[in-house]
Structure formats: structure tokens, C-alpha cells
Amino acid sequence: MPISGSGKERGWEVRTPQQVACLWFPDFEVVLELRRCPQFRGEPVALIGSGEGTAETVVRACSVRVRAAGVRVGNPAVLLSQRCPRAVVLPYDLPYYERRYAEVLLALDAVSPAIEPRPFDACFLDLDGIPGLDPLDPAPLAAAVRAVLPEGLVPRIGVASGKFVAWVAARTATPVRPILVADEERTLFLSQAPSALLPAEPELLQVFQRLGLRTLGDVARLPRRAMLARFGRPGERLHRLASGEDREPFQAMALSPVIREEIVFPMTAPSVADFYLALERLVRRTFRRAERRGRAVRQVRVQARLESGEVWERRLTLRRPLETPERVLAELRRRLEPGGGSHRPNGAFTELALEITSLAGSIEAQPALALDEREHRLEQLLAELEQLRARLGTPSVYRIVEREPWSRLPERRYALVNFEP
Amino acid sequence: MVSFARKTLRTGEFRALNLPQPVQVEADAQGAPLSVCRARRGRTAQPVPVRHIQDRWRVDDLWWRKPVCRMYWQVELEDDRVEVLFHDRIADRWYRQSYG
Numbered sequence: 197m198p199i200s201g202s203g204k205e206r207g208w209e210v211r212t213p214q215q216v217a218c219l220w221f222p223d224f225e226v227v228l229e230l231r232r233c234p235q236f237r238g239e240p241v242a243l244i245g246s247g248e249g250t251a252e253t254v255v256r257a258c259s260v261r262v263r264a265a266g267v268r269v270g271n272p273a274v275l276l277s278q279r280c281p282r283a284v285v286l287p288y289d290l291p292y293y294e295r296r297y298a299e300v301l302l303a304l305d306a307v308s309p310a311i312e313p314r315p316f317d318a319c320f321l322d323l324d325g326i327p328g329l330d331p332l333d334p335a336p337l338a339a340a341v342r343a344v345l346p347e348g349l350v351p352r353i354g355v356a357s358g359k360f361v362a363w364v365a366a367r368t369a370t371p372v373r374p375i376l377v378a379d380e381e382r383t384l385f386l387s388q389a390p391s392a393l394l395p396a397e398p399e400l401l402q403v404f405q406r407l408g409l410r411t412l413g414d415v416a417r418l419p420r421r422a423m424l425a426r427f428g429r430p431g432e433r434l435h436r437l438a439s440g441e442d443r444e445p446f447q448a449m450a451l452s453p454v455i456r457e458e459i460v461f462p463m464t465a466p467s468v469a470d471f472y473l474a475l476e477r478l479v480r481r482t483f484r485r486a487e488r489r490g491r492a493v494r495q496v497r498v499q500a501r502l503e504s505g506e507v508w509e510r511r512l513t514l515r516r517p518l519e520t521p522e523r524v525l526a527e528l529r530r531r532l533e534p535g536g537g538s539h540r541p542n543g544a545f546t547e548l549a550l551e552i553t554s555l556a557g558s559i560e561a562q563p564a565l566a567l568d569e570r571e572h573r574l575e576q577l578l579a580e581l582e583q584l585r586a587r588l589g590t591p592s593v594y595r596i597v598e599r600e601p602w603s604r605l606p607e608r609r610y611a612l613v614n615f616e617p
Numbered sequence: 618m619v620s621f622a623r624k625t626l627r628t629g630e631f632r633a634l635n636l637p638q639p640v641q642v643e644a645d646a647q648g649a650p651l652s653v654c655r656a657r658r659g660r661t662a663q664p665v666p667v668r669h670i671q672d673r674w675r676v677d678d679l680w681w682r683k684p685v686c687r688m689y690w691q692v693e694l695e696d697d698r699v700e701v702l703f704h705d706r707i708a709d710r711w712y713r714q715s716y717g
Contacts, residue, residue, distance in 0.1 A: 266656070387620060451625070594632075596634065604676045604677055604678055604687060605676065605679075606635045606714055606716050607633045607634065607635050607636050607637065607714070609634075610634045610635070611632060611633055611634060612632040612633075612634055613632070
């Protein structure tokens with residue numbers, strides 16, 4: 197599963213750890229919003245946005261008080277005005293949550309190098325071989341996690357020999373009391389847990405409720421063949437989990453640094469020319485990042501914050517890995533033009549960001565035997581620029597670029613930008 | 618909608634070129650420029666009469682956002698210089714700006 201800002205999607209490693217910790221972050225998105233908007237603490241908060249696969253505006257996340265008023269995730273946003281009129285309504289800022297979640301994963305790398313993400317509400321840590329952790333006492337683990345996470349993010353922690361049992365334990369834990377479930381206690385522990393914790397579609401969980409299967413024990417007491425016959429393979433899997441037979445594989449994801457560049461416009465940028473001008477600068481900047489290590493670009497994500505506050509985003513997988521900024525830019529222009537499969541943002545924007553989300557293997561390039569004249573002069577120019585910058589401390593060389601050369605307003609035709617080779 | 622406090626990165630990336638420069642202009646009843654105040658180095662601004670109006674045109678733009686309504690005048694001054702001025706009809710101010 198792709199994680200924004202956490203780098204590559206490749207490098208999954210399947211493991212079978214002896215002990216797994218589940219970190220549950222209840223209402224992760226709401227907690228993040230309250231951290232950056234502390235004036236709303238104590239208020240009922242709902243985050244709204246487009247539903248998945250639909251243009252309708254729905255509740256994407258909400259606080260406990262909004263849920264207590266009878267509003268659920270996925271409900272139409274208009275329901276808020278009826279059931280919780282005092283709710284503070286904020287837009288669902290997915291890129292922001294993805295970046296913060298990626299930062300959480302990178303921070304947890306200090307506790308365990310093997311992490312399986314489950315955005316945004318949880319993640320799993322492989323605890324095998326971690327020094328200083330007592331297999332019978334989760335308190336040192338909780339302390340280690342608290343030490344690396346940002347203030348205000350307090351997960352509930354469950355520890356067990358399988359992911360599902362650890363997940364149920366985390367749902368039962370409190371912020372100050374992690375729960376460890378020993379193997380011999382597993383069956384009894386699960387039997388009392390609500391069946392709503394099973395990893396199933398909401399519709400299936402509602403069927404379980406209607407059939408009176410309110411706990412995992414109720415599900416486990418049914419014959420497995422009956423579950424298989426009634427609900428198919430998914431039902432059989434749920435029966436195994438409810439019975440404590442947790443053989444779900446642990447998929448550790450290798451994390452890598454983010455390659456992301458952003459531009460904030462001092463004034464709203466309304467034109468197509470501004471968009472491509474900014475995109476070109478972002479492409480060149482990401483190519484200069486040392487983390488790329490000369491590797492070709494396979495996939496990028498372009499994000500724009502529109503004047504309305506909404507976030508436009510496109511993830512583009514290139515047909516083949518491209519190793520020069522000019523080729524990447526040409527491909528992006530082709531894909532973002534009408535008829536190219538995606539489309540650039542419709543409207544003026546205030547911020548533009550480019551993220552390299554996937555890189556290919558290292559490029560084996562033959563070093564040039566001799567620089568040509570143009571490259572030699574460019575090298576000389578760069579050296580002079582560096583001296584100027586060192587002496588003056590600020591960029592002092594600029595370049596004139598075309599914005600809208602056809603514009604009837606002369607100040608919109610050209611722009612001055614800092615010279616970046 | 619709540620505005621977010623976001624980290625500002627690298628503001629001032631793009632600077633417009635050829636921004637209009639405010640100028641003092643005396644115009645007749647029809648709005649045609651009669652003289653332009655030119656600031657000279659070490660001296661106070663002196664009005665320079667307009668010898669001849671070479672061209673004029675009107676620009677109405679961005680009416681769907683922040684409307685722009687300008688009356689441009691290409692004038693030849695008594696000191697033989699040619700300048701392009703425009704009258705911002707919304708703000709009722711005169712500017713000098715290169716055009717073309």
C-alpha cells in the first residue's frame with residue numbers, strides 16, 4: 197500500500213515474527229487537526245471531503261462527540277447540520293495526514309526496523325530481537341514509542357504473537373496501559389472481544405450483528421464449515437481469526453527518505469503557464485536532491501492547493517523510468533494536458549508540490565571522456581555563482597522566463613526567477 | 618472554512634517584470650494626457666508637455682476575477698522621448714509602462 201512521503205513501494209518483506217506490537221491511533225486525522233488548530237480543542241470536529249468513488253461530500257473522519265450525535269464516517273456531510281449543528285467542520289486534508297503518518301513511521305523506525313503500516317489508524321511492529329524489550333512486560337515498549345513520537349500522538353498499544361490479537365489488544369488498551377496477550381490467554385481474551393473488530397466489510401459486520409454474533413467467541417463457536425458455506429473464504433478467514441488462529445503474514449515495509457519539493461506562490465497563480473513554470477522548477481529541484489542518487493524516476497505525485505483550499509492531486513506512473521528532468525517534464529506535460537489521461541488543476545492555486553514516489557535502479561552511466569564546450573562554460577558559470585553567493589549571501593543572479601507572452605497586460609508576460617542551473 | 622497555518626517555503630520565487638510605475642499626468646476633459654511629470658536626477662519633477670499622441674488603446678481584462686480596465690496612450694513628449702502611459706480607470710491613477 198503506497199504511503200505518501202515514505203518513499204518506495206517496493207521492498208516489502210514477508211516475515212513471521214514471534215511477537216508483534218500493534219499501535220492504534222484513534223481518530224488520527226482529527227488529532228492532527230486539533231494539533232494545528234488548538235482553538236477547536238473540546239469542540240466536536242468533523243472532517244469532510246469527497247467520498248471514495250463518488251463526488252458527494254461525506255464525513256471522512258470525526259471526533260467522539262460527533263459520533264455520539266449519531267454521525268458516522270461515510271455519512272453525507274449535510275447530516276452534520278441536522279444531528280450536530282455545533283460541529284466544527286474542516287476539509288479533509290489527505291496529503292497532510294499522509295505526510296504526518298509517514299513521519300510517524302520514520303520515527304518508529306528507531307524502535308523497530310520492521311514496520312507494517314495500516315494507514316492511518318494503526319501500524320504493526322515486529323518485536324523480535326529488539327534489545328531491552330521484555331516479552332512479558334509491554335511497559336518498556338510503550339516508553340520507547342512515547343519517546344520517539346511527536347507530543348500529542350499517544351497510541352494504544354497491544355502486544356501478542358499475531359497481528360490480529362495484537363490489534364484487538366490495542367483496541368482494548370488505554371493510553372497509559374498497554375496490553376500484552378500471552379498465547380495461553382489468547383482464546384479467552386478473544387472470546388470476549390466484540391465481533392466488530394474483525395477485518396471485514398461493514399455490511400458483513402452488520403450481518404453478524406443481526407445474526408446475534410456480537411463477540412468473537414460467538415463467531416468462533418460456529419462450525420467453520422458453516423462459516424465457509426455462508427460467507428465463503430472471507431468467512432473462513434474471519435472464523436480462524438476469531439478462534440485465535442492468527443497466521444496472517446507480517447509485511448514489513450522498507451522506508452526511505454522523502455524526495456519532495458514545494459513552491460508557495462505569494463499571489464494566487466491562475467494561469468496554465470504559471471503551473472508549468474512551477475512544475476519545471478520542481479522537477480529540476482527534485483533531480484538535484486542527493487537522495488535520488490542518480491536513479492531514474494518511475495512514479496511521481498503532483499499536488500496543488502487550490503485557491504478554494506481544496507487539494508488537487510495526481511499520482512503518475514511513467515511508462516518507463518526516466519533519467520533526465522527534461523524527459524520527466526515532457527512526460528508530465530503530455531499526461532496533464534487534456535486527453536493525456538489526467539488533467540492539470542482546474543482553477544487558480546497557491547501551492548504546488550512534486551514528490552518522487554518511486555525510483556528505478558541505479559543508472560550505469562559512462563562518464564564523459566571530455567566535457568563539451570557548453571558544459572565547460574556551465575561549470576565555470578556555476579563556480580562564479582557560488583563565489584557570488586558566498587560573498588553576498590543571497591541569490592544575485594536571475595533569469596527571465598516567459599509566463600504569458602501573449603498577455604495584453606505587460607506585467608504578466610515575463611517573470612524574473614532566481615537562476616538555478 | 619479554516620485557513621491553515623502552513624510553513625511558507627521559498628516565497629518570492631516569481632517576480633513580475635515591467636510592473637507599472639506611478640506617474641503624475643495632467644489630462645484634458647476627454648482624458649487625453651497633456652503633460653507628464655518627469656523626475657530628473659538631482660532636480661524636482663518637471664512637467665513635460667505632450668507633443669503628439671501616437672496611439673491609444675484600451676485593455677479590459679480579468680473581469681471574472683479582479684477587473685483590469687486601462688486606457689493606454691503612446692505619446693511623444695516635447696523632449697523627443699516616446700512613452701507609454703495608461704490611465705487605470707478603476708483606481709483613477711496614471712502609470713508608465715513599456716508595452717510591446
